[in-house]
Amino acid sequence: MVQEGLPRETANMLFIFHKNVGVLVLLVVLARLAYRFFNPAPPLPAGINPLQKRISHVSHALLYVLLIAMPILGYTRVKAGGFPIEYLDAMGIPALVPRSEALADAAQTAHFVGGLLLAALIAAHVGAALLHGIILRDGVFRRMWFGTGAH
Ligand code: HEM
Numbered sequence: 001m002v003q004e005g006l007p008r009e010t011a012n013m014l015f016i017f018h019k020n021v022g023v024l025v026l027l028v029v030l031a032r033l034a035y036r037f038f039n040p041a042p043p044l045p046a047g048i049n050p051l052q053k054r055i056s057h058v059s060h061a062l063l064y065v066l067l068i069a070m071p072i073l074g075y076t077r078v079k080a081g082g083f084p085i086e087y088l089d090a091m092g093i094p095a096l097v098p099r100s101e102a103l104a105d106a107a108q109t110a111h112f113v114g115g116l117l118l119a120a121l122i123a124a125h126v127g128a129a130l131l132h133g134i135i136l137r138d139g140v141f142r143r144m145w146f147g148t149g150a151h
């Protein structure tokens with residue numbers, strides 16, 4: 001999307017996809033958190049030490065924080081910069097942030113840094129999931145599936 005030399009139509013298509021699906025990600029994550037609030041996760045398998053538990057909780061919380069912050073920052077970057085978000089505009093939803101180049105620039109920088117952090121966190125998260133699923137086989141991996149929390 002942001003690569004130099006990409007044909008204009010391809011970049012535009014990717015921008016439109018990124019912006020509009022990005023806003024949907026926010027709604028899906030909020031719905032997920034609401035569900036999670038009323039449906040707590042099953043207990044972790046015994047054998048997981050307190051430090052590991054702490055690291056896993058902190059990293060999941062950070063994943064949620066970034067999955068909420070990224071769409072808000074992207075939205076702010078685009079709307080404060082005076083650009084469209086096509087389907088929100090088509091529904092007549094007004095910009096929720098003021099038009100400001102300074103705000104757009106700050107949001108752009110934070111969106112860029114947040115993207116790097118999220119990528120690093122996802123890599124660590126998937127690595128940990130695979131470690132549990134393939135090497136330790138301690139039941140943590142199965143917790144992703146319906147009602148199969150290991151005890
Ligand atoms: C979970 C949601 C999102 C994630 C993970 C995400 C991630 C990213 C990443 C990794 C980049 C590349 C940064 C770079 O190399 O410059 C980027 C760029 C961009 N994103 Fe997002 N994004 C999300 C949501 C959004 C939303 C909702 C919008 C706007 C409505 C948006 C607008 C943009 C724009 C305009 C760029 C181009 C860079 C710029 O000019 O600011 N993003 N995003």
Ligand code: HEM
Nearest residue numbers: 036041056060063064122125126129130140141142143144
């Ligand atoms: C190959 C891909 C992935 C695998 C195998 C995987 C695996 C898992 C597993 C096993 C858990 C449960 C851990 C536990 O209960 O302690 C989990 C939780 C979680 N994963 Fe992933 N994950 C993957 C990708 C992702 C990605 C890409 C994201 C974010 C963009 C993500 C976000 C989360 C979050 C937020 C939780 C905590 C859920 C909660 O307790 O509410 N995962 N994942």
